Amino acid sequence: MRSKKGVSFLLGYCILFLLGVRSVLWGQTQNFRHFGTENGLPENYVQEVSQDSKGYLWVSTSSGVYTYDGQLFTKFVNAASKEETGYNVCKVLRDRYVLGAGDGKVDVFKEGVNFPVKRLKPFDGPVNKLFLSPDSLYTYIVSNGRGVMCLNNNTYELRFMGDALKDMIINDLVMIDHNFFFIASSDGLYLYNYSARKLQPLDDNIEALCLSWNKLSRILYVGTKSFGLNSYLLGTDYQIDVTSNLFSKLEGPDASISAILPLEPGKSFYIGTSEGNIYQLDVVTGKLTSYLSRPLRVKISSLFADKTGNMWLCTFGKGLLRSGKDPFEKFYQGHNISALTADPAGNFYMAEEERLYLQNFSTGVSDTFSIKNGLPDDKITALHCDRLGTIWVGFANNGLYYKSIGQIVFKPFAQMELFIDNPVNAITSSIYNEVYVSTTLNGVVAIGHGSITAQYNTRNNLPHNNILFTYVDSRNRIWFATHHSTLSYLEEGKIYDFSMRYPTINFDINAITEDTEGQIWFMSRDNGVYAFKDTLRYIVNTDNGLPSNFGTAVICDESNQIWIAQTDLLTKFSLSRNILKTYSTAYLLDNMYFNKNACYKDKKGNLWFGTTEGIVKYNRPLSQSVLPEAQPYLLSFKVFDEIRSLNQKQRLQYGTYNVSFHYSALCLTQSEDVLFRYMLEGYDNQWSEPTKRLRIDYENLKDGVYNFKVMACNSDGLWNKTPLVYTFVIEKPFWKTIWFWTIIALLFILSVTLFNYYRTRMLVHYNKELSKRVNEKTKQLEEEKQVIIQKNKEIEQYNEEINASINYARHIQRSVLPDRSELNNQVFSSFVINKPKDVISGDFYKVYHQEHKTLVVLADSTGHGVPGALLSMMGNSLIDTIIESGTALDPSAILYKLDKAIIHTLQQKPEDFTNESMDVALLVVDTQNHTITYAGAKRPLYIVRNGELQEYPGGRFPVGGLLTRLTKEFVNHQIQLQDKDCFYIFSDGFCDQFDRENKTKFSTKRFKELLVKQWGSGIPSQEFEINSALNNWKGSNEQTDDIMLIGVQYKIM
């Protein structure tokens, strides 16, 4: 007999079981993103949402219509009108938008144009709702209490639908055809016959809130206020044939269906209730699935599914919610699931400490295995389902248990002793269904057909006995992971040390998986993830974007994406796109930690992860298509906070500017993960780091061409290929422009040209003037020339006359000079060098013979030319007079007399200050006594004897001239001659002769050397040599003075 307690326990257990089933049905959660006044949407009362062809959402709220791109809600305004527009309803056509306002106006906008192409005023009261005909040809404009207008979307013709629709609240309107309409109103469900203007009640027992019409099946689904979802089959005669209530499982406020969204038309719907619940109703099976763990407590105004698969919930009071392709679901929250597996029937086995749960998420069946099922009271450390569906359970201390498919009792493995106090770390099975059990102390045990077939440990080449994890790859290699930097695998019964090939890699491995290309991925304990095939193919770690190098599990999904569980993060690595994406708190993965190797891929490709807060399921995407690119676009370009047009390139005047760019990107799915990168070419050197910023400011921009570029990436990390570019120009200052410099250059050239031209003209003018003057001058000169020629002729004539006179004078002078033979006889051999500077000379010489005495005089008169010649003639004459007067041949006496004679002749007085005089060298040779008596007036006598020269100076004063008051003295020198003595008397002209450079005189010294040099030479030779020396010295230079030299060689017979 069962005890009451037992019955109670069983009953309680059943109740709990049933509750558990129910709770599982309601345990799934959807991830919703909320948009309300606190995070972007300016209004919490949302009526409906639609989507245009570009992908933008149009959100109708009581305070306006907003467009949404995934980042920003932007109020739609009529750019042509400055007053508040007041749109609150909107319908999106293919290329146009119809908007209704609170003041009754209806505006039609064309795509891309911010002012209405048509404005209508169907009512003088607010437009409450807009409905589109299925073919989008008509828009039905509803104003509660005023009626319904039909707008032809092409012609914009308005047509009043009849008074019958005037005084009612229309909750929904569906066009059956152009004549018949379903009307949902608080007073019931009606059929409106437009042509008859007749409103026929179809069901006035309900308050109809929303409609969904399936044209094919002719079934109308009606959401009612109190009776859930009704369906009505409409006959061909527009009468209701069948009515049924589909949705009576819920009560109270949840029975009020305020929104319907067909999922599979006629088969399943999403249903929103006035209580704020969302359900999925399968009409065929009647299955009801809740999407919310708690109701929102506000009415769901409408439901909408966008083109990327997101579902949008419009609420009356809590804004807008998006249920998207957020990939994760959570189950068993609050449970620490350390291992999991599933059998072929789809039953999941999940371990939490010593408890083993069974759950079928499809059927809702669940169970808990414990001692009653034969399991020990011990911590479960490993779970595995082999190819035959046998569930293997490993324990920390109590060995290995298994259960065949369909059984509910676990049996201990026969050869348990190997596993007692030897924690089982992992279990796997090969393609031949050999089960491999990895242990802490004994390596790996292979089990086949219920018994141990092999053991692998350090005794047979397993590098270590503590095997943490095993994995079977597609080549049936069994991989063994350890924490001892060794990785080995078993292939065809032989163990290979894989880690030996890569000695530099630390094979401290936590988990292993294989991708669809056969690459083996190893999750290291603290070094990230490696992938090998024949060689090392990938390293994924913190260096290339992995959030952490520590990992607990790794698994590959059907799309060949590697999932890496890391403590509290889940990272997905897409091999095809080489992109890492990390999921964290935004995906409800908060406060949960992924357990080591607690992951499983089911037959449908979904991934399951065991965590400290239950199970996280990654739902395999229904399609393999990737998320579309997020398309960036520019919202505004401001210059000093003033908005500038985006439609044309902005050219700003020269100056310094502050500009700002406001941008966004169209991406409705997981839009919170959209990132941007921007760059202002001309200012920035490189792209910015990825950011969520939607606005960027630049300050102090100088002149130049700027290209603002922005790129966006979607939640998969895919950056759009072509960045958005907006170009603007800040004009250069005029002084930096080419035209300015061109003008400057042109001006310069022009000025140079003008200058040259002017100068040329001036020059020409000047030249003309000059020519004129030249001509005049020339003429004048010509005239003068003629005069000069004439004068020249006269002068020539005079010259000729004068030259003739002078030549005659020279003739006379020469005739006066003694003949050279006077000093050439048996005793004397002599030469005379007489070179007048001009035609006639101031130098002269005389020779007198008296018995055995010969007087030679050489005189140099003051000046040369005519005056010198005159003086020389006078002197010549005076000497003649003195000699002829009987004066003894006494040189000194002669000089005295000559001096007086000159003074007397020229009437020289001391006060006259005249200096006509003569330098005289006067000698008397006594051939008998062989002596010379010499006296000179400022002239010396040179005697060269045996190569030596002796000089006998003359007196200090010349003869003639009264420049001094001193008494003149002329002293005789007596010199005894020897045979071949040569004596020379000369004027100063020879020594004063300048050389050919006219710099140096011949000089007395040089003259003496010349004379000495002549010693031993005959007189003709001496004359030749001395003449040559003089000519060589003089060159072509002008003769300085009259030159006279008498050289005598004395022979003693």
Add this chain to the structure above:
Amino acid sequence: MKNRILLAALLLQVFVIVNAQEVPGREENVAYIVTFGAQSLPSWGDDDFSQTFFFLIPKNYPKPVYINVYDPEAGGKLDEMNGKWDTRIKYSVYGGKEAFSNKEARGVAPVKNYRSGTLLASKTFDQDPDYDEKWYSFGPFNPGDGEYVEELGGYVFKIVCDGISGNDGNLYKYFLSIKANENIPVEGGNAFTYEYSFRLKDQAKSLAHLYPFLDKDVVSIKVNTFDFDNDGNIKLYSNAKNGHYVAISNDNEWVESQHLIQDVERNKSIDIQLFKFSGTNNDMVMYVTNQYNVPLPFFAIPLGGVPKYKYKINISVKSDAK
């Protein structure tokens, strides 16, 4: 401006004191409000078969609101049958522009534009046992969909109850709530009307209170009553009046009485107390106008609180000296 501040302050004070916007208000001790079908006789207690009430939601109130109607249909044990149940009652909720500000909306008779504003919800009830002695909810309404009235400091919704047809009497109540089918008051909300059609409690010697509000410009008031059936007395209480008698009407009769208003009574509510002798049903209508014949509102929750008469103490000194 000062008046507005004072009014807003009074409304706030109302919130502090009481936080229920039920109609009839708890303070009033009135059984129900009543609207008869259009084919009824006025002598049954409803002169115009239409009743308009206004609900006030404070500005910036964030949540959606509901107007719940108790027993909206004419049928069942609560309502008054005449012949057979044949009355259709229509409720229309208005908001938006002119819902309140239109003068005729605040009139005492359903004329011309009494249905001004934007129609937000509407429902017609026949005899519907589903709602017999049950609540029906209109809404949810976005508070912003009401008409913003600066003097009142909030958004005003108007609900008009019309007896479309039939001759039965519909007895009902209202509640301004934040939940459908559950009466949870809107904080700071209130309800008021300009012509009150109501049923007194069918208790002998019961005392009902109505609280019209006198603004600062009121010099005198006229209290108009209809069909009181001479069933007791009506007195006026205020800061300055301690039970001034108000003229009472007989069956199917309108009667008015004029009362001067003192300074201390302005910007305050007055208390019109209806003392009922008998224990039978009595439906009646009342409205109060100022010196310009402009109707004054009856607030479900008296603004400024229930008035209390302030006694004056006159002291005179008698001299013994002669």
